[in-house]
Amino acid sequence: MNNISVSKALFSKAQESIPGGVNSPVRAFKSVGGTPIFMQKAKGAYLYDVDGNQYIDYIASWGPMILGHAYGPVVKAIQEYAAYSTSYGAPTELEIKMAELIKSMAPNVDLIRMVSSGTEACMSAIRVARGYTSRNKIIKFEGCYHGHADSFLVKAGSGVATFNIQSVPGVTAGVSADTLTCAYNDLEAVQQLAASHKGEIAAIIVEPVAGNMGCILPAPGFLEGLRSICDQEGILLIFDEVMTGFRLAPGGAQELLKVDADLVTYGKVIGAGMPVGAFGGKKEIMQVVAPLGSVYQAGTLSGNPIAMIAGYTLLSELKSNPGIYKELEEKTLYLKKGLDEVLAAWGQPYVINQLGSMISIHFSEQAITDFASAGAANNARFAKYFHAMLNRGIYLPPSAFESWFLNNALTKEDLDKTIQATGECMAEL
Numbered sequence: 077m078n079n080i081s082v083s084k085a086l087f088s089k090a091q092e093s094i095p096g097g098v099n100s101p102v103r104a105f106k107s108v109g110g111t112p113i114f115m116q117k118a119k120g121a122y123l124y125d126v127d128g129n130q131y132i133d134y135i136a137s138w139g140p141m142i143l144g145h146a147y148g149p150v151v152k153a154i155q156e157y158a159a160y161s162t163s164y165g166a167p168t169e170l171e172i173k174m175a176e177l178i179k180s181m182a183p184n185v186d187l188i189r190m191v192s193s194g195t196e197a198c199m200s201a202i203r204v205a206r207g208y209t210s211r212n213k214i215i216k217f218e219g220c221y222h223g224h225a226d227s228f229l230v231k232a233g234s235g236v237a238t239f240n241i242q243s244v245p246g247v248t249a250g251v252s253a254d255t256l257t258c259a260y261n262d263l264e265a266v267q268q269l270a271a272s273h274k275g276e277i278a279a280i281i282v283e284p285v286a287g288n289m290g291c292i293l294p295a296p297g298f299l300e301g302l303r304s305i306c307d308q309e310g311i312l313l314i315f316d317e318v319m320t321g322f323r324l325a326p327g328g329a330q331e332l333l334k335v336d337a338d339l340v341t342y343g344k345v346i347g348a349g350m351p352v353g354a355f356g357g358k359k360e361i362m363q364v365v366a367p368l369g370s371v372y373q374a375g376t377l378s379g380n381p382i383a384m385i386a387g388y389t390l391l392s393e394l395k396s397n398p399g400i401y402k403e404l405e406e407k408t409l410y411l412k413k414g415l416d417e418v419l420a421a422w423g424q425p426y427v428i429n430q431l432g433s434m435i436s437i438h439f440s441e442q443a444i445t446d447f448a449s450a451g452a453a454n455n456a457r458f459a460k461y462f463h464a465m466l467n468r469g470i471y472l473p474p475s476a477f478e479s480w481f482l483n484n485a486l487t488k489e490d491l492d493k494t495i496q497a498t499g500e501c502m503a504e505l
């Protein structure tokens with residue numbers, strides 16, 4: 077058992093001045109129990125806590141640190157730019173370079189607006205879709221998470237699922253009524269909603285690979301089916317690529333899965349760990365955004381120079397070295413194979429879902445294809461697994477309703493340790 081006395085003391089102190097002691101609920105370890113680990117520093121694939129413990133990291137700051145923590149070129153670029161100013165509230169050439177770089181990597185992006193979080197990106201994309209189509213309703217999928225804007229908190233994944241929050245006080249019934257939901261991978265249900273709300277639906281927003289109920293893959297034909305329903309019904313298809321963008325491929329899920337979105341949202345990797353998001357799409361749609369059009373959207377710190385240089389440096393590296401994606405996938409497949417072997421030897425039911433560098437384990441007899449199957453898994457067992465791994469220096473997401481993210485600083489030795497630790501842990505479950 078690691079000594080985490082300093083983390084314990086800090087968590088007590090934090091609760092006196094921060095709600096629940098954390099600035100984002102999933103960090104609180106509430107569903108797995110125990111004390112959140114307070115971090116001191118990180119380098120490459122490793123986190124170091126305030127008690128001096130080292131962890132192999134499978135969260136990667138929930139996705140952004142795709143090349144590992146404190147990645148040299150990003151740190152250097154931030155340090156250099158910070159000396160000029162941390163913000164101007166006026167345009168910089170860097171924003172043009174960033175927009176051009178994104179356009180050169182991401183399909184179907186003619187115009188892109190930078191924001192400061194994935195939530196802002198998704199919230200703004202929905203507003204654009206509503207403004208462009210003059211319709212009010214949206215379809216989202218149960219267990220998908222698009223940030224904490226009011227209209228997304230209906231049957232949401234991530235922390236909302238982790239804490240089993242059925243309805244969020246503060247979100248009005250009117251807002252909720254405009255969010256129609258159905259099960260992920262259930263194309264027939266989408267068809268029915270589109271038919272029963274004909275002419276009312278502005279957008280379908282989807283995580284093309286869901287990562288907020290564990291990692292859940294789109295069934296063959298699901299995304300293509302959404303594309304054709306949208307085309308038939310004049311609905312905009314929004315891919316929320318906050319997790320998948322620049323992670324699954326340079327052009328994200330659109331490129332990897334070969335399905336075109338009308339609007340796409342980014343976050344996480346795009347900012348290299350700085351607070352950045354973006355939404356973009358075809359010019360015809362994006363030109364409704366102010367000041368070109370009247371769909372108002374703004375931000376004091378949008379396009380912040382330090383955030384831009386961090387993201388620009390990381391994306392440039394990913395663009396110039398696409399072999400990184402192959403390496404990441406190979407590492408993830410190696411981990412999956414090893415986990416499969418030790419879990420099969422254990423003999424109890426489990427499911428491993430994986431695509432590219434996203435992976436998760438559910439303790440379940442049935443396939444994990446949607447929110448219902450993720451919720452029906454033995455998530456109490458996951459909580460025990462999480463702690464058994466943490467005690468062995470492996471830092472997994474503290475919830476089965478989250479994907480793990482591999483970073484390219486992970487070595488074969490790290491992966492072997494993770495596999496071995498999983499094998500050892502099974503005896504404790």
Ligand SMILES: Cc1ncc(COP(=O)(O)O)c(C=O)c1O
Pocket residue numbers: 193194195196198221222223224283287288316317318319343344353
């Ligand atoms: C798919 C997806 N969309 C949107 C968001 C919201 O991003 P942020 O937390 O940066 O607001 C997240 C993560 O939080 C996410 O995983």
Ligand SMILES: N[C@H](C=O)CCC(=O)O
Pocket residue numbers: 100101102103138221234235287288478
């Ligand atoms: N699932 C969320 C984002 O991906 C987890 C991060 C958070 O909400 O703090």
